Structure formats: C-alpha cells, structure tokens
Amino acid sequence: MADNGVNRGRRRFLVGATTVVGAVGAVGVAVPFVASWQPSARARAAGAPVRADISLLEPGQRITVEWRGRPVWVISRTEEMIERTENSDPGRFSDPDSERPQQPAYITGPLRSSRPEIGVLIGICTHLGCSPLYRPEPDAVDMDDWPGGFFCPCHGSYFDLAGRVFRNVPAPTNLEVPPYRFEGDEIIVGEDEETT
Numbered sequence: 001m002a003d004n005g006v007n008r009g010r011r012r013f014l015v016g017a018t019t020v021v022g023a024v025g026a027v028g029v030a031v032p033f034v035a036s037w038q039p040s041a042r043a044r045a046a047g048a049p050v051r052a053d054i055s056l057l058e059p060g061q062r063i064t065v066e067w068r069g070r071p072v073w074v075i076s077r078t079e080e081m082i083e084r085t086e087n088s089d090p091g092r093f094s095d096p097d098s099e100r101p102q103q104p105a106y107i108t109g110p111l112r113s114s115r116p117e118i119g120v121l122i123g124i125c126t127h128l129g130c131s132p133l134y135r136p137e138p139d140a141v142d143m144d145d146w147p148g149g150f151f152c153p154c155h156g157s158y159f160d161l162a163g164r165v166f167r168n169v170p171a172p173t174n175l176e177v178p179p180y181r182f183e184g185d186e187i188i189v190g191e192d193e194e195t196t
Contacts, residue, residue: 049190051183054118062134064123067189071123071131072178074187077161081136082117084147085161086110093164095174102126103177104192112162112177114193120180121163123150127171130154136161150175 052065052074059078064071077085088110090096096110103112113119125132132150135141141151141158149160158166163175181193 049188051186051188053185054187055185059117060136062136065189067178072189073119073121073123073134074189075119075121075134075136075161077111077117077119081148081161082111084138088147088160092166093160094167094169094172096164098164098174100173102174104179106193107177110162110164112164112174114180115182118182118187119161119163120177120187120189122176122178124176125152125154125157125171126165126173126175127152127155127157127169132157132159132175 050065050067050072052063054063054074054076057063057074057076059076060081062073062075064073066072090110098108098112107114111119112121123131130152132152135146135151136148138148139146140148143151143158143166146158147160149158150163151158152171155170157169157171159171159175160166163177165171165174178189179192180187180189181191182188
C-alpha cells in the first residue's frame, strides 16, 4: 500500500487533539448552562427555605439561622419558660392575642408557636429594625417582674419569650413569626406546615 506522503502519526495526533479541544469546548458550554438551572443568590434571598438541625438544641438555648437576609431565632424553651410565658398577665402586652397579623394563621395561642417547646421568631425589632438581646432569665433586665424574653437596648423595647411586645415601648407590634415546619430533627424556615 502506498503512503502517498501521508504521515499517519501526525494525522492521529491532529485527530486526537481536535477531539480533546472539542470535548473541552463542550464542557465549557455545558457548565454555565447547567449552572443556570440553580436559583440565583437573588432568588435564594427572596425566600428560598432554609433548614436547620435542632437535635442538639438544649433547653433554654437559642440558635440563629438566616432567611431572606434576616436573622431567625429558634429557641428551645424550658418548662419554666413555657409556664412563665403562658401565665404572663395579658394586660402587660400591646397585642397579647396577636390580632395584628405577624405570623402564619396556624400559629396561635400565647406561645405563638406550633410546638410549645420551640419558639421561632424573626430577630428584628419592629420599631426601627435593631436586633434585640436574648434575656431569658427572670429579672435579667431593668423591668418590674421581667418574665424573660428579648430587650432592645437601642430604644428600650421589650418582648416576652413568645415575641409579644410589652405596652408603652417604642415597638408597635409583636416580633414576626416566619412560616416554618418540622421534618424529623430539622426545622425548615420559609415553608408553611400547611403546604406539606
């Protein structure tokens, strides 16, 4: 068979190099295309749900997760904390029954939660957007008969352990309760329990 001046080694090299360059180009096009299917940071900030493992949350402790760019507090309430919150005089609060809508419809009662032992609140004062301090111990702040809760030192607003605002403070409404649901040892903030 005649060679006719063809260099077979060079031909194999060129075919192989072209194949490699084509494969790299295909991957280069596919990666941004597949990445475009993921929600953008803007979409995630707009409300994608967040999960948090609460299996190690001890009674009395609080963890913070971020949802929609805001801090969400998940509080594990002790029996004593539950009792103090449920037995607080409703006359001390601006909106003791949460008649102004700051929580999903399935969140009712003085504890403002679907499970008495777990409180879920957006950690932003409803006055000017400060972040109140967690003061769960009785008499931990300068207030007569403090049942424990949250104190905003910026302008002097007080909230109990259910996020209910006390009377005669700058904050106009209770702390907001975000939509949430439980799934095993996790809490999913941003999804209503009614949708499951």
